[in-house]
Amino acid sequence: MTDRPGAPTRRGFLKAGLAGGGALVAGGAAAQEPDPLITEKQPWAQMWGDGVDATPYGMPIEYESDVIRRNVGWLTADTISSVNFSPIHALDGTITPQGCAFERHHSGAIDLPKEDYRLMINGLVETPLVFTYADLERFPRVNHTYFLECAANSGMEWAGAQLNGAQFTHGMIHNMEYSGVPLRMLLEEAGVKPEGKWVYVEGADASSNGRSIPLDKALDDCLVAFKANGEALRKEHGYPVRLCVPGWEGNMWIKWLRRVEVTTEAVESREETSKYTDTLADGTSRKWTWVMDAKSVITSPSPQSPITHGPGPLVITGLAWSGRGAISRVDVSRDGGKSWQTARLAQPGQNMALSRFYLDIDWDGSEMLLQSRAMDETGYVQPTKNALREIRGLNSIYHNNGIQTWWVKANGEAENVEVS
Amino acid sequence: MTDRPGAPTRRGFLKAGLAGGGALVAGGAAAQEPDPLITEKQPWAQMWGDGVDATPYGMPIEYESDVIRRNVGWLTADTISSVNFSPIHALDGTITPQGCAFERHHSGAIDLPKEDYRLMINGLVETPLVFTYADLERFPRVNHTYFLECAANSGMEWAGAQLNGAQFTHGMIHNMEYSGVPLRMLLEEAGVKPEGKWVYVEGADASSNGRSIPLDKALDDCLVAFKANGEALRKEHGYPVRLCVPGWEGNMWIKWLRRVEVTTEAVESREETSKYTDTLADGTSRKWTWVMDAKSVITSPSPQSPITHGPGPLVITGLAWSGRGAISRVDVSRDGGKSWQTARLAQPGQNMALSRFYLDIDWDGSEMLLQSRAMDETGYVQPTKNALREIRGLNSIYHNNGIQTWWVKANGEAENVEVS
Numbered sequence: 043m044t045d046r047p048g049a050p051t052r053r054g055f056l057k058a059g060l061a062g063g064g065a066l067v068a069g070g071a072a073a074q075e076p077d078p079l080i081t082e083k084q085p086w087a088q089m090w091g092d093g094v095d096a097t098p099y100g101m102p103i104e105y106e107s108d109v110i111r112r113n114v115g116w117l118t119a120d121t122i123s124s125v126n127f128s129p130i131h132a133l134d135g136t137i138t139p140q141g142c143a144f145e146r147h148h149s150g151a152i153d154l155p156k157e158d159y160r161l162m163i164n165g166l167v168e169t170p171l172v173f174t175y176a177d178l179e180r181f182p183r184v185n186h187t188y189f190l191e192c193a194a195n196s197g198m199e200w201a202g203a204q205l206n207g208a209q210f211t212h213g214m215i216h217n218m219e220y221s222g223v224p225l226r227m228l229l230e231e232a233g234v235k236p237e238g239k240w241v242y243v244e245g246a247d248a249s250s251n252g253r254s255i256p257l258d259k260a261l262d263d264c265l266v267a268f269k270a271n272g273e274a275l276r277k278e279h280g281y282p283v284r285l286c287v288p289g290w291e292g293n294m295w296i297k298w299l300r301r302v303e304v305t306t307e308a309v310e311s312r313e314e315t316s317k318y319t320d321t322l323a324d325g326t327s328r329k330w331t332w333v334m335d336a337k338s339v340i341t342s343p344s345p346q347s348p349i350t351h352g353p354g355p356l357v358i359t360g361l362a363w364s365g366r367g368a369i370s371r372v373d374v375s376r377d378g379g380k381s382w383q384t385a386r387l388a389q390p391g392q393n394m395a396l397s398r399f400y401l402d403i404d405w406d407g408s409e410m411l412l413q414s415r416a417m418d419e420t421g422y423v424q425p426t427k428n429a430l431r432e433i434r435g436l437n438s439i440y441h442n443n444g445i446q447t448w449w450v451k452a453n454g455e456a457e458n459v460e461v462s
Numbered sequence: 463m464t465d466r467p468g469a470p471t472r473r474g475f476l477k478a479g480l481a482g483g484g485a486l487v488a489g490g491a492a493a494q495e496p497d498p499l500i501t502e503k504q505p506w507a508q509m510w511g512d513g514v515d516a517t518p519y520g521m522p523i524e525y526e527s528d529v530i531r532r533n534v535g536w537l538t539a540d541t542i543s544s545v546n547f548s549p550i551h552a553l554d555g556t557i558t559p560q561g562c563a564f565e566r567h568h569s570g571a572i573d574l575p576k577e578d579y580r581l582m583i584n585g586l587v588e589t590p591l592v593f594t595y596a597d598l599e600r601f602p603r604v605n606h607t608y609f610l611e612c613a614a615n616s617g618m619e620w621a622g623a624q625l626n627g628a629q630f631t632h633g634m635i636h637n638m639e640y641s642g643v644p645l646r647m648l649l650e651e652a653g654v655k656p657e658g659k660w661v662y663v664e665g666a667d668a669s670s671n672g673r674s675i676p677l678d679k680a681l682d683d684c685l686v687a688f689k690a691n692g693e694a695l696r697k698e699h700g701y702p703v704r705l706c707v708p709g710w711e712g713n714m715w716i717k718w719l720r721r722v723e724v725t726t727e728a729v730e731s732r733e734e735t736s737k738y739t740d741t742l743a744d745g746t747s748r749k750w751t752w753v754m755d756a757k758s759v760i761t762s763p764s765p766q767s768p769i770t771h772g773p774g775p776l777v778i779t780g781l782a783w784s785g786r787g788a789i790s791r792v793d794v795s796r797d798g799g800k801s802w803q804t805a806r807l808a809q810p811g812q813n814m815a816l817s818r819f820y821l822d823i824d825w826d827g828s829e830m831l832l833q834s835r836a837m838d839e840t841g842y843v844q845p846t847k848n849a850l851r852e853i854r855g856l857n858s859i860y861h862n863n864g865i866q867t868w869w870v871k872a873n874g875e876a877e878n879v880e881v882s
Contacts (some may be wrong), residue, residue, distance in 0.1 A: 095533055102696060221808075272555045
């Protein structure tokens, strides 16, 4: 499914007409050098720009100032225990820069200097230990790119199409390259006793946000991370140390990780009983629904990224991911799920990381009901929202991985809708 | 060569003693919960942190304010036509965040709004064309992670060890995930005439920084990129559009790309005659030395990243790359090249992208002459600086890919030295 785009020789771009200034250069002679009228209008070609000391640490250019995290005021009682969303409608590729990567915290992003950082391993271990940050730097390190998705991502959509933009419907996600120490190594250093079957992990913030994780997962691929995308974690991402729990819901990726306690049973904490369970139609709840199943969304065109040109070549693009492994295929429908075309993956699917997909079409200018459908290496196929509702009812908040529909109108604008 | 770190059960961390607060928790009972004295000293656990609207676009935390690009005042006549260096000594993993990624420009970083952006394809083509930014967005896109290294990286080291820090000796490099349109597609859209054998590419800044590229390379993997690490290019990286010329010297990666002219011959511009050629001992110059040969550097320990603890477990880490393909292996020497150990690659080598390597050792506390030696998939082995000097003499500025030596002293400090 992964390949280079086909050779586009005479592929119709000219036939369809290019937008705006896209045009044939008039005349053979003029074609040899830039139009002097254009040059006169280019002040940037006639003066100095900024020197290399202008931005010791650079920020996005002012023209991109709308590509930021956004929160939704009404979603939570306050913005300190709340969430903001990655601007996925405006990004491409797969890496999420830390500066605009989704964040959620339950008692605010705390200020914890490295010097004051401590990580305790206790409970059912041979030798309880406390590590400093400097201690952690002495353990063997690994690097992995993983997605983090909040269990509540798309949660507002259970009852029907609510939020008008991919940033808000699917933006509780990011994808970064982490560097850190396998949790397994720290647990082995302390020596897990045979009766230990779970770990309880908590953060140094006031909420502590404690969660229980089966020991098998803790020993498998959990990562005590101190860098993301090469540099130190940002404050709001858990500086100086967070836990990565690959493929599992973001709430378990404890920020400001301060303690890992080995236990015989799950703690059944607030965060895994009254929250982060899925209430079914009969009032009972599914619990331990940690894995984020395969999911995808078209990021452009979408409500915040409308089509700004007429008929002709159009790039449809989006993101796909699975907590159970690599994405193997993504299909795109333009007619609300009646027919499907296989999209092109920009790179082969990576284990528990975002995949970028593209479908290059010749748009005829008529309206579309755009959908994407992810498949992962286990053979799992992303379901429709209605298929999920048939099993889980309408009371859930979490784990909505149903197929998203954007109604793209003939004028290029898009809207969040449902198809029956 | 790529694998998970070995299971470190009882691997000597305790035996060697952990630094600072790293310690056994006293007593069996106390081990079950955090020391109340420590808790009292944790103000962050007792108050709100920042809300999610605090950082619509986040910056690194204040404690990391030294992890920035730095320039060297004396290197160029001014800072507008100059260079700054990535803080590679403080980064981990492979991705370089745009905010601290090396940049070099010849007449300053210009302010070019997307709306005013134009790209001309002219010269020996059937149909000269001018594209707007919106036009480019309609072509099929690809994603690739590539390193960009300035040909002058390590150039100050030809005459001997000069600069005391990996940031300054090897920091003219970055590694980002690019999204954009293959240059091939734009050239095919214009229709290259049979007599076309080269392209001449130039930027919209006052320097224009024109370079000639053989048509084969232009049609192979060159990329007209508009995103890096998912988001728009930063101003200083060529917003809104730059050229990627994978594996080839950074000067050819034209920022603010405004024109691609198909020609029969190379233009022999200033940037490829008086600059970016390698002056040999006899005064003649090697030209067309575009490919960046395999190279590596240990980023920690290094002069800016000394060892801050005593004997015992120590992570030696660094970066390796090759313009001819993927890194296949990196060896590390602790005795100035007399003996070598094979390091662990954090991930399998990627084509023309940075690789991170680690060597986990039990440091005995004695001084070391640390070196790394990269090998790529072609079988090429990174040479010593002296081996390069034997062939190229001492007059060159560019293309110094010789093995770097850090003298790590018993007190943990490191210094840039040469070994004979």
